[in-house]
Amino acid sequence: MxxxxxxxxxxxxxxxxxxxxxxxxxxxxxxxxxxxxxxxxxxxxxxxxxxxxLPRVDGEPRLGTPWGGIGKIICVGLNYADHAKESGLPVPTEPVLFTKAISAINGPFDDVMLPRGSEKTDWEVELGIVIGKRARYVEQAHALEHVAGYCIVNDVSERAFQLERGGTWDKGKGCDTFAPIGPWLVTPDEISDLRDLALNLSVNGETCQQGSTRTMIFGVEEIVSYISGFITLEPGDLICTGTPPGVGAGMQPPRFLAAGDEMRLSIAGLGEQRQRVVAWARQD
Incomplete structure (x- = not known):
């Protein structure tokens, strides 16, 4: 479904x-x-x-996030060995965790807005895990019992804020519009192999990321179990599982988003997103 x-x-x-x-x-x-x-x-x-x-929905209405009331977004960093390498960072021995602000939530086709002062805004196609049942100290063998489904997430990141401004990664991850989610929440029965999903992202028609969940360091079961040992996961919470190589910061020379760019991203079986990049503007 x-x-x-x-x-x-x-x-x-x-x-x-x-x-x-x-x-x-x-x-x-x-x-x-x-x-x-x-x-x-x-x-x-x-x-x-x-x-x-059921009544048909005519036309092409805007799509929002596939579910509302998301309580928290927990992200796993450097979860693809080849992405860690392009980032110049060691392959982690335990999942690297950070959070993404709820105020960053965005529809799958809504504009992504560059934050004020942005110099290095980047893209990251990721598999999202949607929690359906409270998870606290869950064993790996039972982790999938707590998953309602999966979705696409674009973990948009401002690298200068993330890496050059001190403190944690969160300040470069939680800017407004930096979490496009959807278009669908796909239930587990529609996914035959979580370890064999192709991920793709292009910018202005040029393929930048082509990866597969086969190269994830920590799989879905391990991620859910691990996080639940530190943070109680509630129904509706979202986990972003990391991105394959091909981000702008890893290119030679590095390449970052500018107003007018268009991102397209997809994961096999989970649909496609598309976002136009726009300049910062006051929202109040």
Whole structure:
């Protein structure tokens, strides 16, 4: 099942993708898709609906994040050995964790805005893990029981803020619009092999990232188990699992985003995102 939310920002309605790739409305069955919707029982109820009887969604409405009310975003850094190498950093022996601000959340096709003073804004296509059941001190053998599904995340990063301004990485990761999520939340039954998903990202039509989850250092089960030993994961929380090589900071010479650029990113079975980069502007 592929869940989505569509409509103007802050007014999104729940929906899903039918067998033909069209959108169907779920408003008669739930007010919204949130963490409360993501339990195994509730997802089973939605999966049992007769999709052909659901109202069609006409046109091409804006897509928001596939679920609302995200409580926290936990990210794993340097989780692809070849990305660690291009970053000039050692391969970690334990997952490197940082957070991404909730205020960075963005729709999968919404504009990405360069922050004020940005010099080195970069791209990162990542597999996202969506938590469906509270996870605290979870063993790896049971980790997937706590996962509601998967999605695409663009972990947009301002490298100068992240690496040259002191302190932790968070200040370069949490700028407004820096977390495009979606287009869909895809339930686990639709993914045959988490360790064989192709990831791609292009900028202005030029392929920059081509990778596979085969080269992840820490897999999904290990990541969920590990994080749950430090932080209680709640339904609706999002984990970003790291990016393959091909980021702008790793290019020779380095290349960064500018207003007018367009990013396209995809993960096999999880759909595609597209964002236009715009200059900073006051939002109040």
């Amino acid at each position: 592929k869940l989505l939310r569509y409509g103007p920002k802050g007014q999104e309605k729940p929906g899903l993708v039918d067998a033909g790739g069209g959108m169907r409305d779920l408003s008669a069955h739930l007010a919204d898709i949130t963490g409360d919707t993501l339990s195994a029982n509730r997802l089973a109820e939605l999966a049992a609906l007769d999709v052909e009887r």
